[in-house]
Amino acid sequence: MTRTLLWFRDDLRVEDHPALTFAVHAASDDGDVVGLYVLDDETPGIRPLGGAARWWLHHALLSLADRLRDLGIPLLIRCGPAAQQVPAVVQATGSTGVVWTRRYGGPERETDASVKEDLRGRGFTAHSFPGSLLQEPWTISTGGGGPYRVFTPFYKNLSGHPLRELLPVPKPVAEYSGVQSSLAGAGVSLGAVDDLDLLPTRPDWAGGLRDRWTPTEEGGQQRLRQFVDQEGDAYTRARDVPGVQGTSLLSPYLRFGQVSPLSAWTAASELDHEPSASTFRSELGWREFCWHLLYHFPDLPEKNLRTQFDAYPWRTQAQEPDVFRAWSAGRTGFPFVDAGMRELWQSGHMHNRVRMAAASLLVKNLGIHWREGEAWFWDTLVDADAASNPANWQWVAGSGADAAPFFRIFNPERQRDRFDPDDVYVRRWVPEFGSEDYPDPLVDLRASRQQALAEYQQLSGGSG
Ligand SMILES: Cc1cc2nc3c(=O)[nH]c(=O)nc-3n(C[C@H](O)[C@H](O)[C@H](O)COP(=O)(O)OP(=O)(O)OC[C@H]3O[C@@H](n4cnc5c(N)ncnc54)[C@H](O)[C@@H]3O)c2cc1C
Numbered sequence: 001m002t003r004t005l006l007w008f009r010d011d012l013r014v015e016d017h018p019a020l021t022f023a024v025h026a027a028s029d030d031g032d033v034v035g036l037y038v039l040d041d042e043t044p045g046i047r048p049l050g051g052a053a054r055w056w057l058h059h060a061l062l063s064l065a066d067r068l069r070d071l072g073i074p075l076l077i078r079c080g081p082a083a084q085q086v087p088a089v090v091q092a093t094g095s096t097g098v099v100w101t102r103r104y105g106g107p108e109r110e111t112d113a114s115v116k117e118d119l120r121g122r123g124f125t126a127h128s129f130p131g132s133l134l135q136e137p138w139t140i141s142t143g144g145g146g147p148y149r150v151f152t153p154f155y156k157n158l159s160g161h162p163l164r165e166l167l168p169v170p171k172p173v174a175e176y177s178g179v180q181s182s183l184a185g186a187g188v189s190l191g192a193v194d195d196l197d198l199l200p201t202r203p204d205w206a207g208g209l210r211d212r213w214t215p216t217e218e219g220g221q222q223r224l225r226q227f228v229d230q231e232g233d234a235y236t237r238a239r240d241v242p243g244v245q246g247t248s249l250l251s252p253y254l255r256f257g258q259v260s261p262l263s264a265w266t267a268a269s270e271l272d273h274e275p276s277a278s279t280f281r282s283e284l285g286w287r288e289f290c291w292h293l294l295y296h297f298p299d300l301p302e303k304n305l306r307t308q309f310d311a312y313p314w315r316t317q318a319q320e321p322d323v324f325r326a327w328s329a330g331r332t333g334f335p336f337v338d339a340g341m342r343e344l345w346q347s348g349h350m351h352n353r354v355r356m357a358a359a360s361l362l363v364k365n366l367g368i369h370w371r372e373g374e375a376w377f378w379d380t381l382v383d384a385d386a387a388s389n390p391a392n393w394q395w396v397a398g399s400g401a402d403a404a405p406f407f408r409i410f411n412p413e414r415q416r417d418r419f420d421p422d423d424v425y426v427r428r429w430v431p432e433f434g435s436e437d438y439p440d441p442l443v444d445l446r447a448s449r450q451q452a453l454a455e456y457q458q459l460s461g462g463s464g
Contacts, residue, residue, distance in 0.1 A: 002031035003095045006073070007038070007086055009108075011101040011131050011257035012060045013217045014067045016167045019099040019129040024071070024170040032174040034093050034183065035068050035075040037061055039196045040082045045107030047301070047386060050379035052348040053255075055206050056215045058198035060256045063216035065193070072174035074183060077191035086115050090124055092188050097125030101132055101257070104291050105386050106298030134261050134288055135161050137295035147296035149305075149401040154292060155285040166266055208346035209382065213252065220253030228267045235276035242340075242351035243424030248280065249349070251383035254287065261287065287388060293401050294387035300400075301374065301390040308459045309399035314369035323366050326442050327358075328376050330430070333441035336416035337361050339429035346429075348382035353419055359396040360410035365448040367455075370397040398456075406456045409449050 004023040014020060023033045039057075041048040049057060065075040076093075078085045090098055098119060103112060116126040130136055140157050141147065148154035183190070200206050213219070227248040231238075238246025253259040265284055271277040294300050304310055317324040326332050330341035340354030350358070355377075362373045374393040378384045394400025396410075420426055423433070432438050 002026055002029075003093060004031065004033050005036055005086075005090050005093060005095040005098040006033055007036050007082075007098055007100040008064065008075075009037075009101060009103055009257075010255070012037075012064045013220075013258045013260065014064075014071060015169050015217070015221070016131070016260040016263050017101070018131050018164070018167060019101050019127075021167050021170055022127065022129060023099050024173045027173045032179045032182075033071075033073045034095065034179065035064075035073050036086070036089050037064075037075060037077055038082045038085045039077075039079045039198075040085075040111075041079075042081045043083065043107060043111055046105070046111065047378075050381070050384050051200060051205075052209065052380050052382045053384050054198040055200065055209055055348075056213070056252055056256060056382045058193055058196070059215040060217075060258060061193045061196075063218070063258075067217060069176050070172065071170060072172045072176045072179060074176065074180050074190055076183075076188070077193055077196065079196055082111050083114050083118070087118055087122075089188075090119060092186065093183060094186060095124070097127070099127045099129065102128045102130060102136070103132070104137055104295045106294075130164070131260060132257055133291055134158065134163065134265060134284070137288075137292045140288075140292060148289070148292060151286065151289050151402045154289050155282060158285055158288055159281075163262060163265070166260075166262055209348045212347040212349070213382065215252065215256075215258075215382075217253075217258045220250065220259040223249055223253060224259055224264060224267055228270045232268070232271045232280060233273040233276055235271075236273070236279050239279070240353050240419055242354050243420050243422070243428070247352065251349070251385075255383045255385050287385075289401075290385070290387040290391035293391050300394070301386065302371070304397075304399035305394055305401055306399050306403070309397070311459050312399075313367075313455055314363065315367050316369060317372045320366070320368055323442065324368060324372060326439070327362050327366060327368075327373075331439050332361065332366075332443075333439045334361060334412040334416075335423070335426040335430050335433050335438075336412045336420060338433075339420075339426045342429040344377070344380050348380065350381070351425075353415065354425075355392070356396055357410045357412045357415045359393055361412055363393075363397045364409045364452045365443050365445060367448070367452065370394060370399065407453060409452065411445060411449075413445070 004026050006020060006023045011017060027033050040046055068075050076089060119126045135158055231245060238244050250259055250264055254261060261284055265281055268277040268280050297305060330338035332338055337358045340350045340358045344350040359373055362368050363370045370393040374390055377389055391400060395403050398406035426433055
C-alpha cells in the first residue's frame with residue numbers, strides 16, 4: 001500500500017493543487033494520502049507570522065481540514081522545526097514518501113532541501129511541485145541569465161511563458177474513517193488547530209477581521225467570483241479609489257494559497273473589459289515580481305537592494321517612539337493616511353493606494369526606516385507576505401527594485417484630493433475628522449520633503 005504524506009504550507013486549498021493531484025493519483029491503487037501542517041516558529045531565518053496572519057491561518061487550517069475530510073484525507077497538525085517534524089511524521093504514519101508545493105524564501109528553501117535529502121537518504125520519496133506562483137522564479141531571467149530588477153521587462157518575459165493547466169478538485173481517495181483509524185492504530189494523533197494558539201485572546205482584537213473576512217477556500221472562490229461577475233470590469237477606473245469596492249480583495253487568499261494565482265489569472269479572461277483584465281493580470285505580475293526578487297535576493301526583508309541607501313540617516317522607532325505611535329495608530333493629522341492606518345488596524349487590510357501614501361509619509365516625511373513600517377505591516381496585515389511586503393516598502397523608500405525616483409514623494413493631501421475628493425474613505429475610518437478631537441499635522445510636508453531630498457543628495461550618486 002502507498003501512503004503519501006502531503007505537507008501543506010502556503011497552499012491551503014484543494015482546487016488547482018498539483019501536489020495534491022499527484023498524491024491522489026499515486027494513491028489510486030489501494031493507497032491513501034495523509035495531510036500535514038507544521039507551524040514552524042523555530043527554524044532560524046523563517047519569519048514567524050504576524051498576529052493578523054496567525055488569525056487567518058487558524059481559520060484557513062480548519063477550512064482545509066474540512067475540505068480534505070471530504071476527500072478522505074486527515075490533516076495532521078504539528079508545531080516545531082519542520083526539519084524534525086516532517087521526517088518524524090513520515091516515519092510514524094508509515095508513509096512511503098512526501099510531496100509539497102515549493103516555497104521560495106531562502107531559509108524555507110534550505111529547510112526543504114535538507115528535508116528532501118534526509119528522506120531520500122533513508123529510502124523515502126520526496127517530490128516538490130509548483131502551485132504558489134504562475135512561473136517558477138528561476139525560469140524567468142534576463143538575456144544575460146540574471147534576475148530582473150525592473151518590472152516591465154520581467155512581466156513581458158513572464159507573460160510569454162506557457163501556463164500549466166488548471167486542475168480540478170480531485171475525487172475522494174479513500175474512506176476518511178478508515179485512514180483515521182489506521183493512524184490511530186499506529187498511535188498517531190491528528191493534533192488540533194486550537195493547540196497552535198493562533199487566535200488572540202487577551203484582548204481578542206479580531207472582531208473587525210471577523211466582520212470583514214471569510215478566511216476559507218470557499219470564501220476565496222466566492223470573492224473571485226464576485227470580482228469577476230460584478231466588480232472587475234470597472235477595475236481600471238475603480239482600483240485607485242479607496243472609497244469604493246474597486247479591487248479584488250484576493251490578497252490574503254493568494255497569500256495563504258486558498259486561491260491559486262493561476263485561478264485568478266484564468267478568471268480574468270471572463271472580464272468583458274479587456275483593459276481591466278490586463279491591468280488585473282499585471283498586478284498578479286507584480287506579485288510574481290516580488291517573489292522573483294525574494295528568490296534572487298533573500299535579504300530583501302532586511303537589506304536595501306540599492307546599497308547606496310545604507311547611508312541614508314533613517315531613524316528607528318526607538319528613537320522616535322511618539323512619531324511612530326502616531327503613525328501606527330492613525331493619528332498623524334493627515335486624514336488619508338490615518339484612514340488607511342485605521343483600516344489596517346481594524347480590518348487587517350489597507351487599500352494599495354493608501355499603503356503607498358502611508359509608507360511614503362513614514363519613510364520620507366517622518367524619516368523613519370522602511371524596516372520599521374514593514375514590521376508593523378507584517379504584524380497587522382492579513383495578507384502580509386514575505387516577498388510583497390518588503391519589496392513594496394523598498395519600492396516606496398526608493399531603495400528597492402524598479403523604485404520610483406526618490407524625489408517623487410507622495411503628498412498625502414494631494415492623494416486625498418485626487419482619490420478621495422468627497423472624503424468617503426476618510427469619513428468611514430476617521431469619524432472625528434473635522435472636529436477638534438482630530439490632531440494637527442505631525443509634520444510640515446514641505447519642510448520634511450526638502451529635508452528628505454537634502455539627505456538623499458548626501459548619498460553617493462544621489463541623482464534620483
Ligand atoms: C508598503 C506596501 C506594502 C505591501 N505589502 C503587501 C503584502 O504584504 N502582501 C501583499 O499581498 N501585497 C502587499 N502590497 C501590495 C498591494 O497593496 C496589495 O497586494 C493589494 O492592496 C491587495 O489588495 P487586492 O487583493 O484587492 O489587490 P488587487 O488590486 O485586486 O490586485 C490583485 C492581486 O495582485 C497582487 N498585487 C497587487 N498589487 C501588488 C503589488 N504592488 N505588489 C505585489 N502584489 C500585488 C496581490 O496578490 C493582489 O491580491 C503592499 C503594497 C505597499 C505599497
